[in-house]
Amino acid sequence: EAGVTQFPSHSVIEKGQTVTLRCDPISGHDNLYWYRRVMGKEIKFLLHFVKESKQDESGMPNNRFLAERTGGTYSTLKVQPAELEDSGVYFCASSQVNNEQFFGPGTRLTVL
Amino acid sequence: DAKTTQPTSMDCAEGRAANLPCNHSTISGNEYVYWYRQIHSQGPQYIIHGLKNNETNEMASLIITEDRKSSTLILPHATLRDTAVYYCIVRVVYQGGKLIFGQGTELSVKP
Numbered sequence: 425e426a427g428v429t430q431f432p433s434h435s436v437i438e439k440g441q442t443v444t445l446r447c448d449p450i451s452g453h454d455n456l457y458w459y460r461r462v463m464g465k466e467i468k469f470l471l472h473f474v475k476e477s478k479q480d481e482s483g484m485p486n487n488r489f490l491a492e493r494t495g496g497t498y499s500t501l502k503v504q505p506a507e508l509e510d511s512g513v514y515f516c517a518s519s520q521v522n523n524e525q526f527f528g529p530g531t532r533l534t535v536l
Numbered sequence: 537d538a539k540t541t542q543p544t545s546m547d548c549a550e551g552r553a554a555n556l557p558c559n560h561s562t563i564s565g566n567e568y569v570y571w572y573r574q575i576h577s578q579g580p581q582y583i584i585h586g587l588k589n590n591e592t593n594e595m596a597s598l599i600i601t602e603d604r605k606s607s608t609l610i611l612p613h614a615t616l617r618d619t620a621v622y623y624c625i626v627r628v629v630y631q632g633g634k635l636i637f638g639q640g641t642e643l644s645v646k647p
Binding site: 428457459466467468469472480483515517524525526527528529530 | 574578581633639
């Protein structure tokens with residue numbers, strides 16, 4: 425069974441540009457989560473989808489971040505426009521209902 | 537904010553048991569104790585979870601005190617590949633639910 429995959433693995437962009445991160449959850453997992461770790465800080469929750477619906481987006485830092493999960497399969501997280509403080513590692517995780525979360529390898533975003 | 541406290545770092549000799557403590561004195565009756573770990577540059581990995589009974593799987597054992605205010609993760613025979621940051625997380629299990637990560641314990645397994 426394939427695990428959670430994320431694309432790209434690394435992204436380097438300039439301040440003001442747009443970046444879109446993609447997450448493909450484990451097949452059959454209705455729950456999809458986004459987390460991130462910025463330099464020197466703890467891993468922080470961003471948001472949670474149940475199928476295509478946003479269940480909890482309390483961790484989204486501001487309106488420059490937009491997450492979508494059309495059709496309840498893969499998800500994208502767009503940052504527009506990117507700022508220096510957005511640099512970090514963005515993790516995606518998926519789970520079945522009430523089960524443990526399986527994490528992807530992360531996307532390392534560097535904003536210059 | 538994380539609802540758990542863990543030592544910042546620990547060392548363990550290869551082949552010996554690693555015992556990682558966690559305090560969660562404000563845990564609620566409907567909250568489970570979860571353990572994850574993050575090996576350098578990888579995504580967090582689920583290890584084990586429990587409510588009030590001790591649990592064991594192929595990776596580790598989880599010992600929860602009777603009052604549920606603390607727990608210990610036991611890696612019975614630590615290897616160099618167990619070097620990682622270990623996170624103790626309390627979480628209500630409903631339809632999904634976010635994980636709140638603290639600083640974790642950086643475990644170094646030494647030869």
